[in-house]
Amino acid sequence: MTEIVRLKNVHKWFGDNHVLKGVDLSVKKGEIVAIIGQSGSGKSTALRCMDHLEIINEGEISVCGHTFGAGISSSDLKSLRLDVGIVFQSYNLFPHLTVEQNITLAPRSVRKMPKQQARQIALDVLTQVGLADKLAFYPEQLSGGQQQRVAIARSLAMDPKLMLFDEVTSALDPQLTGEVLRVIEKLAAGGMTMVLVTHEMAFAMKLAHRIIFMFEGKIHEQGTADILRNPKTPELQQFVSNGL
Amino acid sequence: MNNDQILYLLQGAWGTVELSVLTFVFSAALGLAIALMRVSASQTLRGCAFGYINLIQGTPLLVIMGVCFYGPSILGFTETSPMFAAVLALTVHAAAFLGEIWRGCIESVPKNQWEAAECLGLNRIQRMFKVILPQALRIATPPTVGFMVQIVKNTSFASLVIGFAELSYNAKILNNSTFKPFLYFGVAAALYFVICYPLSWVSLKLERKLTVARDQG
Numbered sequence: 001m002t003e004i005v006r007l008k009n010v011h012k013w014f015g016d017n018h019v020l021k022g023v024d025l026s027v028k029k030g031e032i033v034a035i036i037g038q039s040g041s042g043k044s045t046a047l048r049c050m051d052h053l054e055i056i057n058e059g060e061i062s063v064c065g066h067t068f069g070a071g072i073s074s075s076d077l078k079s080l081r082l083d084v085g086i087v088f089q090s091y092n093l094f095p096h097l098t099v100e101q102n103i104t105l106a107p108r109s110v111r112k113m114p115k116q117q118a119r120q121i122a123l124d125v126l127t128q129v130g131l132a133d134k135l136a137f138y139p140e141q142l143s144g145g146q147q148q149r150v151a152i153a154r155s156l157a158m159d160p161k162l163m164l165f166d167e168v169t170s171a172l173d174p175q176l177t178g179e180v181l182r183v184i185e186k187l188a189a190g191g192m193t194m195v196l197v198t199h200e201m202a203f204a205m206k207l208a209h210r211i212i213f214m215f216e217g218k219i220h221e222q223g224t225a226d227i228l229r230n231p232k233t234p235e236l237q238q239f240v241s242n243g244l
Numbered sequence: 245m246n247n248d249q250i251l252y253l254l255q256g257a258w259g260t261v262e263l264s265v266l267t268f269v270f271s272a273a274l275g276l277a278i279a280l281m282r283v284s285a286s287q288t289l290r291g292c293a294f295g296y297i298n299l300i301q302g303t304p305l306l307v308i309m310g311v312c313f314y315g316p317s318i319l320g321f322t323e324t325s326p327m328f329a330a331v332l333a334l335t336v337h338a339a340a341f342l343g344e345i346w347r348g349c350i351e352s353v354p355k356n357q358w359e360a361a362e363c364l365g366l367n368r369i370q371r372m373f374k375v376i377l378p379q380a381l382r383i384a385t386p387p388t389v390g391f392m393v394q395i396v397k398n399t400s401f402a403s404l405v406i407g408f409a410e411l412s413y414n415a416k417i418l419n420n421s422t423f424k425p426f427l428y429f430g431v432a433a434a435l436y437f438v439i440c441y442p443l444s445w446v447s448l449k450l451e452r453k454l455t456v457a458r459d460q461g
Contacts, residue, residue, distance in 0.1 A: 053362075084363075110364065
């Protein structure tokens, strides 16, 4: 199978703070990888590095065929952003645009798609996340869970090869979390390659092909859902028992 | 105070309005350019805008008026119309302040909006014009309208150096021949109030509306 993501000895400092201490990771096409770990373990940073939102200090990253280190050519960056969809904890919808405009903005201005076609795509992706009736709404008129589903739809509209999810349910209550997770499950069933940073252990166990436990800037333990049932390292044991 | 004098003051008030509107239009264009330069990726552009703002904010408007009125003739242009010199000076002055106000508004749009737009593949110009500026505009409206009041009042400086026939100038002329400063300057003050108060009122309204929207959001 083709490799979609590869991190090779990735290091990242925020000032004196050594956040990523040599991360190696490979994700294959169609694979679903969940990254778990405590706050400050570097899991979100690792994810953000994959979309070049954080610039790494050392090492090499290859995502969807675009290889970069600290620097990246602007044409590579542009195609990287087209190939990768990312969804954030705080939704980050554009508050001055309707749901439809939020979704069609990138297809129209980046892919130069005609209005009608972009509109059709908006309708398609909204149907996927179950919000086809909210086309004309503004983000502030929607619940948190609905906003997050629109954010997912907005990424899907660009037809990404890889989806990154950065703690997408952390700002939601359990009920709303459920509706967002169901959308992600549907995507998984469709064969989308995904990397998720999450605190939802049960969800990670159910959905992910591989779970990665990060601890102090390194991948500490990884494997199938079994590693959460039978953790080998004391750190993961501790982490799992805290979660229960 | 006879009808001619009232008419003369009203003509002055019209001059003030003209000067204010022209200044606002030109300083808005220049101010936007300055604000965009201040947040640009290029250090040279940022530096130029920063220098301009500091230079202008550190120079009295009266001095800028003098430079704009007498400067062109020193450079060899035979005649500088008072209107041109006044609008130029006020524009140069107001643009520095508007640029700085708007830079603040642009920077107060949350960073994650930039990030979201960036991740969708929008380039820097698209991010600025389609995502950031529309949001900054909302934030900018109250302080901008508030600053328009300053512009209206600042037009009175044109009477001192340039002798442009605006409200203060006409009040001064009337006083010079009648020696009733309290009457003419009092009426001038009332006319300034009539021009400025609606702006202040709109500014306040917009601010309240924005606060309410933010509280609900």
